[in-house]
Amino acid sequence: MKWNRVLSLSAAAAAVFMLSCGNEKAEEAAKLVEQARALQASGEGNRKDNLQKCRVLLKKALALDPGRDDAKGLLARVLLEGGEYGKALSLAQDLPFPTPEDSLTMALSAAFLYKLKGDPTLAEKALLGLQGAGDRATPQARFKVARALLEGPGEEGHRKGIRLLEELVKEEKNPPSTWEAMLGVALFRAGMKKDAAVHLEKALKDPDLPEKETLKKLLEACR
Numbered sequence: 163m164k165w166n167r168v169l170s171l172s173a174a175a176a177a178v179f180m181l182s183c184g185n186e187k188a189e190e191a192a193k194l195v196e197q198a199r200a201l202q203a204s205g206e207g208n209r210k211d212n213l214q215k216c217r218v219l220l221k222k223a224l225a226l227d228p229g230r231d232d233a234k235g236l237l238a239r240v241l242l243e244g245g246e247y248g249k250a251l252s253l254a255q256d257l258p259f260p261t262p263e264d265s266l267t268m269a270l271s272a273a274f275l276y277k278l279k280g281d282p283t284l285a286e287k288a289l290l291g292l293q294g295a296g297d298r299a300t301p302q303a304r305f306k307v308a309r310a311l312l313e314g315p316g317e318e319g320h321r322k323g324i325r326l327l328e329e330l331v332k333e334e335k336n337p338p339s340t341w342e343a344m345l346g347v348a349l350f351r352a353g354m355k356k357d358a359a360v361h362l363e364k365a366l367k368d369p370d371l372p373e374k375e376t377l378k379k380l381l382e383a384c385r
Contacts, residue, residue, distance in 0.1 A: 191227035194219045198236060216240045231257050235264040242267050247275045255287065265294030266303060273310035280316035289322060304330055305341060312348050324348050331361070339368035343377055350380055359384035 198219040201212050220237040223230060234253050241250035251271035254264050269291025276284035288307050292299045304326060311323030327345045331337045346362035349355075362381040365371055 187226040191223040191230055191233070194223035194226070195230065195233045195236065198223070198233075198240075202236065202240060210244075213240050213244050217244075231259065235261060235267065238264065238267045238271070242271050242274075247271045247278075251275060251287070254291075260294060262295045262298035265291045265296075266298050267291075269295060269299065269307055270303065270310075273307040276316070276319050277310040277314040280314050280319065282316055282318035285311055285314070285316070285319040285322050289326070292326075301330055301334060309344065312344065320348065320352065324352060339365045339371045343371060343373075346377070347380065350384060355384040 198216045201219070202216050204212060217237065217240055220233050220240065223233045224237070227233075234257060238250045238253035241247075241253065248271075250267060254260065254268040254271060257264050260268070269288045272284045272287035272291060275281070276288060288311065292304060292307060295303075308323045308326040308330065311319040311326065314320070314323075324345070327341065327348065331341055331345055334341075342361045342365035346358045346360075346365055349358035349361065359381055362377055362384065366374065366377055366381065371377070
């Protein structure tokens with residue numbers, strides 16, 4: 163009986179010790195994530211170096227506490243900014259409870275990958291990401307997605323990019339002339355010359371619009 167009691171006390175002590183170690187690791191991981199967050203948000207120093215330091219801090223945090231979704235989401239954003247779209251997308255889309263910021267990371271990563279690969283499933287993921295991002299998907303972020311889809315090699319992305327850009331232009335009281343121009347060009351390429359002319363005319367009202375002469379010729383071809 164005494165021996166069993168000793169064993170029980172030893173097991174309890176071991177459990178307390180393990181719990182204590184787990185808490186210490188979680189606390190250390192939390193500190194590393196906060197350091198990485200501050201570094202990622204900082205506008206000081208060399209941006210490339212800062213991103214690399216963020217990656218190191220976040221990987222250390224995940225080694226200590228693999229279940230930290232905030233660390234995974236922040237790492238995905240760091241990878242996205244560093245141009246590692248595949249890794250960023252993989253992390254962001256696998257989060258069980260993504261934040262709006264995580265969904266936006268998914269949208270941008272998928273769209274930029276679509277631009278490179280033309281895989282229609284990536285175009286769909288980009289739009290799903292925007293839906294999940296809600297208000298976090300600013301007009302500028304949505305434009306980035308639309309532009310990437312339009313610049314990709316597949317027709318599916320082109321159609322989705324046109325629809326997204328049409329929505330953006332309608333929602334904005336005074337949409338940028340570059341948005342109007344890009345929509346006009348996309349519609350022209352899709353064979354919708356009448357609709358293209360409307361947006362090209364609006365774009366050409368801007369005296370500082372780049373490639374103005376080229377767009378004028380495109381407008382003439384619409385008539």
